[in-house]
Amino acid sequence: MLGKQKRIFNSMFGALVLGAVFSTTAIAAEKSVAITAIVEHPALDAARDGVRDELKDAGFEIEKNLKWDYQSAQGNTGTAAQIARKFVGNRPDAIVAIGTPSAQAVVAATKSIPVVFLAITDPVAAQLVNSWQPSHTNVTGVSDVLELPKQINLIKSIVPGAKRVGIVYNPGEANSVAVVTQLKELLGKSGMTLVGAAAPRTIDVGQAAKSLVGRVDVIYANTDNNVVSAFESLAKVCNDAKIPLIASDTSSVKRGAIAALGINYYDLGRQAGKEVARILKGENPGDIAPAASNTLELFINTAAAQKQGVTLSPELIKSAKTVIK
Template structure:
């Protein structure tokens, strides 16, 4: 019988190793991330999610499977990616920007969905209210208080009467902002002049249509516009129309000023919500969140090119001044 002991010992070792490996395999988590398009703000949000997950102990190649795909600005592609991810059955799907989140929400009512960089999740019909949804959806909004945006426009262009806005009418984020500005601007003696850009390639022509009609152009976090911001900057520089943004990365690309969310911080905040779900919380029990961390960026060179002299007070209040 002794000759069987080595075999039995080897078999025991294999079974013991399998017993150890089984819990480790059970702890493996999967997060699938879809963005409607790639641009600096949304990329920063994605990287923030990954950073927060690592800080919470979920690391790629160890106990986390991470998938990422961009829809390249195409809502049809976003829907395809959403269906593919739902079929993969990850533990959480993270959707960056409203069209991506809407695509995932349409594709599943079971897989946990955490949205980020969505201005108004209620208007986008992702959640019924800002309270815990009771569904598979929660997330972090980049909604901004528009009264502060109007105040910034006044600081950059004190005599402005007509505010232009290039936006995609099909993006819920932008449609909400347009409606709110239509009501808010007259209280400050200004009116809104709209220019539709349904596609990224329309941004330049939409901006040109505002020449001679506006004193300043304001842009929200519309993904079409942000993706093609250089086209808007060219019009602003050539026609001497000041550009004010709500995305601080747009200041680095040629806007004069922006008071906006730090999208990496927004991503970190989103990743912390994802980690809570991976650890067992239900998405429907987690209320949608916003970020209260706003930063003012100012571009002195852009101001010169667009014919604006910035006040010392505005420059001193900026978190970052780009020369």
């Protein structure tokens, strides 16, 4: 009888040990990713979703073996800093930061947790990394930088006689300031001038656009987060004043821009998701060079062109990936 009890005890003990091993393995296999965005708008939301879907394809699925914590700063830099500190305190396996202010807040808050920035036009100007080479720090990421000469060519093809290009931007966003500086120089070489209007907050975008009426021939909207968040107010001013509006974010075309030659932000998110997956599998972020997308898509909105007094050439419409009527 004692021998039988001993065998039962040994079996139960073995099962408990084996269960503990499996439990430990499951816990070890689970990874955590914290993701934050400076604001929610179609482009940044698509980038976030791209990261999530790429991680799923790489074997990291929410509610199975991936803990996913997403928070938006709702356009507030103070909130972005609070989220960054909270995430660092939670010690996730990686933090994805979408938009310049959020990325700057996270990079300032940790030197050890892997950080993958996303949708940052100029990560060097934003002081996230020192160069486009592997950083040898805890930071890497994917940029949405655009070739500005191609943007200028698009402006010329839609408004051939344009001499004065208006731009609404947030002077507190490093990437927007960098674009304004570069665009001013490039337009000058083409015999054109750039006229800027500051919009430090989302609610300032409409008023800033109104200040450009009568002073510009066309308005170009870069990927400034304040501007993209309040794009309808910018489009309304352009419709009312018959000013052609050209964007760099393709999701802004259905919101009132005539055209945009831009990046697919969902694909950009998937590109960043590949970097996150490499990190979750043990790779050092400092060994992964920051990257950018080389794929551009042309979106056209013929209804917006009509509202803003522009006749688009058949050739331009035919060359578009997407035409919104």
